[in-house]
Amino acid sequence: MLRLLQIEFIKLWNNNASKVLIVSYFVLILCMALIAAIKFDIGPIQFHVAEQGIFNFPYIWHLNTWIASGLKLFFAIVIVSMMANEYSNKTLKQNLIDGLSKKEFIASKFLTVFAFSVVSTLFVFIVSLVLGLFYSDFTEVSIIFSDLEYLLAYFIKLLGFFSFCLFLGILVKRSAFALGFLIIWFAIENLGIRFLVWWLAGKEASASVMKFLPLESMSNLIKEPASRFKAVQSMVEQVGEQFNKDYAVHFYEILIVACWTAIFIYLSYALLKRRDL
């Protein structure tokens, strides 16, 4: 297993483009801390973002995982190109001739993606913990370590998304086209399937079908946190409205994404196995 990871690491780390993208991905996560520095100072109105309670435990877990998962698209470029380049350089063929089995090849890619998801989750955990310790109004241990399921959801979300990218890389064989396909797929889910089912079977059927689609199920894992923020809620209450939204991470949602991950990895393997190189 370590050997497979090392193989992939040699391929990735010697590629300057990948190296720059990987480093910048983690730097960008780190940049979440900069939100704390946002301050408006317009005469009588003083507004310091960090003091508005957005970094309160456990809310910070929700907020930061949500922001960080927005960066995953950035990392998708690395994943897609590490797969598609094996085709365009014909190194996939050479790897197999040198004695890597097709199973090991897929495993080395999946392990890499798994490792990146773990590292990224840890990174978000540490950045959030530090930010929280600085700015949170509550620092009791029991509060700090509540709602950690958002981190699990974040991890599953990354793993699922990256597996989808791997699969697209194998399917399309060209990185640019694979990324294009990703965008087209997003449109198919959100415009095509959503409205087709809506039109055929109504709004509720559409909503329940959407839950099971790959990209939508991934984005459902962590719901948008802005409307949960106290300042926003009190503002809405003043207007006389009320939010009744379910922000929790549900087990079945994690299961759906985990199933998609397994499907994508299996399909990648099946596709590779069937193809003549």
Added chain:
Amino acid sequence: METILTVNHLTKKYGYLTAVKDLSFSIEKGNVYGILGPNGSGKSTTLGIVLNVVNRTAGDFSWFGGTISTHDALKRVGAIIERPNFYPYMTAIQNLKLVCKIKEVPQDKIEEKLEMVGLLERKNSKFSTYSLGMKQRLAIASALLNDPEILILDEPTNGLDPQGIHQIREIIKKIASEGTTILLASHLLDEVEKVCSHVIILRKGEKLYSGPVGEMLTSYGFFELKAVDGPALVTYLGNHPSFGPIKQENGLITAILKEEMTASSLNQDLFNNGIVLSHLVKRKESLEEQFLSLTNHKD
């Protein structure tokens, strides 16, 4: 003798096209094999199948007696297929380190192999900066990293300039002289003739011949003759029971033997019959002539 590779009734179909048809042969340790055949005769497909990159339609093959899986067997094999494929952004050393990891062999032979193919001084250059000849030599170095029990080369001199071709051939000869089993696919006959002891001849995916180079045709060779009185010589040879067809080209008469005959006895006979020769050579068919004769016979 130890068998390295056995291929049994292998068939590969691409849609309606049959690239390899019911092919069987085996590779024994210590020999140098050539797979000959015109372009599109199924050489690369056959190699692709045994190297785990092309799926077979029917039949099977086994490496080293079939006791280990194909990908583990390939760790004991060195192979170069068509173009050298490496990561263009990595240096020679980095690429070879990766190959060592895949083949699960120690990295201490990298320098030695680079030295052997004459790339040591360029070891830290990126692969993308190499010329085609250098890329091909790097591929050979990479295939030798595990001191393979068999080296498989598919058209190793394709697209190279004469100097590059010469370098590659020298390396192949050197490896062959060290006793490594080699399987060389080529359509260049002189290339095969120079290094191979055994040949497998393919045409349109079918095997025409496999065995030692010398036993390809049951032939007694032929004479190339010139005489002062050409027509008389042709008449004499035409009536002689030992000769098959007689060909004339630019005054050179070629007479193909149907049975064993020495050059000196022919010379004596002709002189006794009043025909004086100005040129007499007894030859065996070259691989090229044998190959063409084999591939044409079955048209």
